[in-house]
Amino acid sequence: DIQMTQSPSSLSASVGDRVTITCRASQSISTFLNWYQQKPGNAPNLLIYAASFLQSGVPSRFGGSGSGTDFTLTISSLQPEDFATYYCQQSYSIPSTFGQGTKVEIK
Amino acid sequence: QVQLQESGPGLVKPSETLSLTCTVSGGSVNSGSYYWTWIRQPPGKELEWIGYIDYSGITKYNPSFKRRVTISADTSKHQFSLRLTSVTAADTAVYYCARDDYGGKGDAFDMWGQGTMVTVSS
Numbered sequence: 486d487i488q489m490t491q492s493p494s495s496l497s498a499s500v501g502d503r504v505t506i507t508c509r510a511s512q513s514i515s516t517f518l519n520w521y522q523q524k525p526g527n528a529p530n531l532l533i534y535a536a537s538f539l540q541s542g543v544p545s546r547f548g549g550s551g552s553g554t555d556f557t558l559t560i561s562s563l564q565p566e567d568f569a570t571y572y573c574q575q576s577y578s579i580p581s582t583f584g585q586g587t588k589v590e591i592k
Numbered sequence: 593q594v595q596l597q598e599s600g601p602g603l604v605k606p607s608e609t610l611s612l613t614c615t616v617s618g619g620s621v622n623s624g625s626y627y628w629t630w631i632r633q634p635p636g637k638e639l640e641w642i643g644y645i646d647y648s649g650i651t652k653y654n655p656s657f658k659r660r661v662t663i664s665a666d667t668s669k670h671q672f673s674l675r676l677t678s679v680t681a682a683d684t685a686v687y688y689c690a691r692d693d694y695g696g697k698g699d700a701f702d703m704w705g706q707g708t709m710v711t712v713s714s
Contacts, residue, residue: 517699521701529688529701535697540700572638574700576699576700579654580654582641583639586638
C-alpha cells in the first residue's frame with residue numbers, strides 16, 4: 486500500500502493567515518492526489534482533485550500543487566469557516582489511502 | 593443533485609455480519625464514469641477505503657479486509673450495499689458511502705453520504 490504522510494498533524498493559525506499543509510507519498514503517484522476538508526460530525530468534502538484542480542463551489546483561496554511524491558494544500562487567507570481537519574488521498578493505486586489528517590485550529 | 597444516504601443497524605455483535613445500504617437519489621448506480629464506494633473512519637482516526645462497485649457490477653476491495661467484505665448493487669432500487677463478516681471491535685467506525693468520479697476527477701470522492709456510526713459490541 487502507498488503510505489501518505491501529512492505535516493504538520495496540527496497547527497494553530499489566525500484569521501487572515503496563509504496556511505500550508507504538506508502531503509508526502511511513499512512512492513510516486515503522478516498527480517493522483519486529492520484534498521478533503523472535514524468538520525466535526527460531517528462527511529469529508531472534496532476541495533482539490535488531481536493535485537491542483539479546484540472542485541466546483543470551493544472558494545478560490547484554496548489551492549493545491551505538487552506531483553510525484555510531494556504535494557501542498559494552501560489556504561491563502563484563512564477564514565473562520567476553514568477551521569477543520571484536512572486529509573490528502575492518493576488515487577494512483579488500489580487500495581486508495583488517506584493521510585492521517587491535519588487539524589487547523591484557531592490561534 | 594445527487595445525494596447519498598446510508599442506512600442499517602447501528603449496533604452489531606462480535607463475530608456477526610455488518611450490513612449497510614446506500615441509497616442514491618438524483619442519480620443511478622448504472623451511471624458510467626463512477627465507482628460506488630464504501631469508506632470508514634474509526635473514532636478519532638483517519639479514513640480507510642473499503643472498496644467499490646462499478647456500473648457493470650465489477651468490484652474491487654481493500655486487501656486488508658481479507659475476503660470479509662462484499663459490495664453489491666440493486667440498480668432497480670438505486671442502491672448499493674456493504675456486507676462485512678466476522679466483525680470485531682476494530683470494525684467500530686463511521687461508515688460512509690461515496691461516489692468516486694474516475695471519469696472526470698481522477699478518482700476523487702466528490703459526493704458523500706452523511707455517514708452512519710456502527711458499533712461492534714455484545
